[in-house]
Amino acid sequence: MTDAFPIQTATLPDTLQGRDVLGRGRTGSGKTLAFSLPLVARLAGQVPGTQPVRHVARRPTGLVLAPTRELATQIAATLEPLARAARLSVTTIFGGVSQRPQESALNGGIDIVVACPGRLEDLMKQGVISLADVKITVLDEADHMADLGFLPGVKRILSATPKGGQRLLFSATLDNGVDALVKAFLRDPLRHSVDTAQSPVSAMTHHVLTVPDAEVKRDVVQHLASGTGRRVLFTRTKHAAKKLAKQLTSAGVPAVDLHGNLGQGARERNLEAFSTGAVKVLVATDIAARGIHVDDVELVVHVDPPAEHKAYLHRSGRTARAGSEGAVVTIVLPEQLSDVRSMTRQAGIQATPQPVRPGARVLNDLVPTLAAPVAPSAPAAPVRPAGRGATPGGPAADGQRPAGRSRRRRGKGGGTTSTDASASRGARQPSGAAPRQGGQPARAAAGGAQRSSVGAQRSSAGAQRSSGGAAGAAPASSGARRPAGPRRAGRASGAPAQRGGDQRHGG
Incomplete structure (x- = not known):
């Protein structure tokens, strides 16, 4: 598309002249470019009467506030090519990730x-950033910031x-305190109202389906x-989004989820998979209801x-964007029908x-047209973490041995003997020799489990038991004379000392 959107046509002449502007338009109406173009042009000195800004550490000259991480990321993606052409730099600041790269x-x-308001305020308090040189400030989706309770921070x-x-504010509505924000911080703003949140989209069809x-x-x-x-x-809910995405994927419909319980990395990967078309279904909470733009979304459910x-x-504004067509479907259970009727009436939807x-x-x-089912891929084998809790003989994280440097040696019959390095040297058995206890060979424990008792162990005429509760130690011979009671760990006396983990033979 080469023609400007109405909000851009209405606001650009004023914003390029440095006037404060209040732009009212529904989501998807082209507001991002409406403020990105004057922001870059004025800071780069490309408008008569302006001078290029100087790069100063920790003191930006342009600021855009957005309510969510996803919207901040998309705004930056729109700004970056424009800024690069004007030799300006752009970065994002939001929570949920380490602040070191931002610093x-x-x-x-x-x-x-x-920036999102929360992390930006944190960095201001730490002295990491100063806003004293900001020449142009933009508030995008101001009504959503109000809904999220961000206005005091803003x-x-x-x-x-x-x-x-210069200050530019874009919002679909002026309720919940946004009007007070305009009066307090915008100087004689020019108001341009193209589409309000209640404005119907002619290319969008609405369906209410009862089940x-x-x-x-x-x-x-x-x-x-x-x-x-x-x-x-x-x-x-977040739980419902995660559950539905898994159900669809298991049924042969690949889907990714997007909600507040995901870390920033997972959110970005899932949104990227959806944006590139690698996955065609995004299951989301209202975190994706504002500001998220992906081309050619044909259906919102x-x-x-x-x-x-x-x-x-x-x-619904995730579809029928930038002049494209789209459909919106609401699934309604019997007990929800009355509320849905009221909601669609308030939204001006028939x-x-x-x-x-x-x-x-x-x-x-x-x-x-139904897409061909896709068989879900088998989940990767879990990697057990290294450390005391690692299962003996199991894979250690990152290819490292578990804590304690458990050594494995070839035992009798082709099996292996696992010996914790913390055991006494005197407790080690010669390679290939079966340990003897009271003149009889020790029996292998069921399943080859290694006991990991670290404290003192008791030996008796009955079965020896580790403090971990593992069973299966060989019974002592009737001829073995052992005083009952605690034994000092690591003391070698006839039978091998059992500390830090029993010696076991596999096979």
Whole structure:
């Protein structure tokens, strides 16, 4: 597409002149480029009356605030090629990852910082970053920041920027305190309202499908997930997202999940797999409802209906973006129908509920072509951690021996003898010789398990037992004379001392 979006056409003349601007537009309306272009152009001195900024360590000149890590990452991805062409640098700052790389980037002199409020405030308190040189500040998805409770932090951050700097605020709505933010920090802003959150998208179709029970719902969801194009499935909870992604993958529909319980690395890998098309199904909570842009999402499914109409609109906004078409489906159980009717009415959506079962015509219309099932790959064998808890004879992490440097020697009959290095040297048996106890060979324990008692052990006329509770030690011979009671660990007396772990013969 070569034509500017309405929000860009409306705001660019004013933002390029340095005016404060309030842009109101629904998600997917092109706001990121609307503020990225003037941000880079003015900092690079490419606008009449401006001078290129100087690179100063820990003192950026451009700041973009975003409510989520994913949105911050996507904004940075849009900014970076523009900034690179203008010889400016960009970095992201958000929580959930180590702050050391962020500190290193700031120390090198970063021009534009794209940040989430929480981590940015932490770095400000530590003196890692100063906002005293910021010339342009952008607040993206300001209403979502309000929903997440970030406004107090946003106010503190804005107060740390120079009063004379340019400020741009983009939001779908002005509720929950966003209007107060505008009045306090924007100077005589020019207001441009293109699409509000309630504005319907002409290229988006809405369907409300009712199911009688959870079993039918599961089959319907799987059918909707089985298409050849990209689709996003929204659940109410993190647990449900993880569970559904696993169920679909096991059923031959590869899916990845995205929710707050995932680490940053896993979130980025899963989103990358979905963005590149390696996986066509993303199962997400509302963490993906705002600001996440992936091209050509053809279907959004509300597996669990959202609690309120704004969430419905933002979730649905993952499809029919940038002029593309898309469909939105809400799956409704009988007890949810009344709430869903109220929600769609508040959202300005007209969709008549229709009952469905597997094989229904509307499902075939929504998913005309089913993708070929993909057999799930076998899970990798678990790697047991090294250390005292490592299973004797099992693989150690990173190819290292478990703690204690357990040595393995060839024993009688082709088996192996495992001896903990902490055992007394006098307790070691010659290679190939079976240890004797009271004149009789010691019997191998069932399963070849190695006992790991470290403290003193008691020997008696009966079976010897380790403090770990393992059973199977050879009974002492009736001719063996051993005083009952504790024995000093490591003392060699006839039978091998048993400390740090018994000697066992395999095979």
